[in-house]
Amino acid sequence: MKIDLVTIFPQLFLPHLETGMWAIAQKKGIVQFGIYDLRNYTENQHRTVDDYPFGGGPGMIMKPGPIFRAIEALTANSPQPPPLTILLSPQGEKLNQELVKELSELPWLILLCGRYRGVDQRVREKLVQREISIGDYVLTGGELPAMVLIDAVIRLLPGVLGDLDSAKEDSFYEGLLDCPHYTRPQNFRGLKVPPVLLSGNHQEIRRWRRRKALELTLEKRPDLLPQANLSKEDLDYLAQIGYHQQPGGERWI
Ligand SMILES: C[S@@+](CC[C@H](N)C(=O)[O-])C[C@H]1O[C@@H](n2cnc3c(N)ncnc32)[C@H](O)[C@@H]1O
CATH class of the missing domain: 1.10.1270.20 (tRNA(m1g37)methyltransferase, domain 2)
Known part of the structure; x- marks a missing residue:
């Protein structure tokens, strides 16, 4: 599976890529991560990715240009089947284990991490196929939600966990909560x-x-x-x- 991240804070992902299951999944070639710094797709010397909202009001909006250019560059000459482009958004469908299972069966995800007051509406309308939320609360950016989504998805990929059956017995997989567990001492x-x-x-x-x-x-x-x-x-x-x-x-x- 390929997972591409589009973000203004690529460094937030680096510790995860070098740790635990994320690192194992990469080393085994089960997941290929691509991290794309949105500022590399700006066209001004200050590498600005945000601007004031039309109509006024507080906060800044992520400009459409860098996001369109980043995703077009990523998908140029893309092999079939095309990626699923997901915007992490508090307005999206709520992430649950069923959706995680569905995503884990796809070959390629592009995760777009919003910041500020969010992305220009035209990004939603033209680039994004799905909006996914991790819950009814608002965070400062889409990076933590993207990490939550990735973590939940990659542990379902065959070969990542030592024993995939253990994931199948986790809460929600079959619709129930997990049973209690004990280890030594007795x-x-x-x-x-x-x-x-x-x-x-x-x-x-x-x-x-x-x-x-x-x-x-x-x-x-x-x-x-x-x-x-x-x-x-x-x-x-x-x-x-x-x-x-x-x-x-x-x-x-
Ligand atoms: C401050 S939020 C913008 C919230 C937006 N103004 C709204 O009310 O819908 C900035 C970014 O954080 C991310 N984000 C915040 N909360 C989230 C959540 N619960 N689930 C997924 N992404 C979230 C999104 O990428 C969003 O574009």
């Missing part, structure tokens, strides 16, 4: 590991984990349950602990 200050996890009975362990995931989801994020992939056994267990399915297929608590 007894930590009198707090003991649930005996089933020490039993060696893999079927019982699987069942215990599934039930805990159902309990935790019901307790912390019941809104996830109607969309989760649930078996008859799951629904029977949920009914025992107070969650019921409506006759029409919809469920309620």
Whole structure:
């Protein structure tokens, strides 16, 4: 997968590129990162990327010219299929694990990081195919949201994590929260590991984990349950602990 970043702060990405899974993914050739400094696509000696808003008002707007030139340069002679150009934006669709999975299947992403009061509207209309938000709050720039998106996407690429199955058991992957986990020691200050996890009975362990995931989801994020992939056994267990399915297929608590 190719991930190109368009930003006025390329240096923010450098520590990540040299650390942990990002570095491993690059070394293994699973991800190729390109970092493009928007100021290299300006046409004035001050390398200005922003200007005053037409109509007045506070704040500065990112000029369309440098952004158009950067993305046109990146995509010139682009191989098929073309990239998906994403603007990180608080106005975009909210990033969730389903969207992360979808993005992880694409060959090439261009991530455009806004700053100031955002980008000129013509960038949205003509260059960007998707706007993605990391939540209903406003940050100073799109670099942290881009890092969040990249981190979530690349850990799903085969070969990045030692064990991709562990990502598949994480919260949200199958629509439920993850179950509780324990490691050594078995007894930590009198707090003991649930005996089933020490039993060696893999079927019982699987069942215990599934039930805990159902309990935790019901307790912390019941809104996830109607969309989760649930078996008859799951629904029977949920009914025992107070969650019921409506006759029409919809469920309620
Ligand atoms: C200060 S924000 C601009 C906010 C814009 N005026 C608005 O209210 O929609 C500057 C840049 O930060 C990024 N940004 C801020 N919050 C974000 C969020 N929640 N998700 C994704 N990107 C965000 C975007 O790239 C945005 O262009």
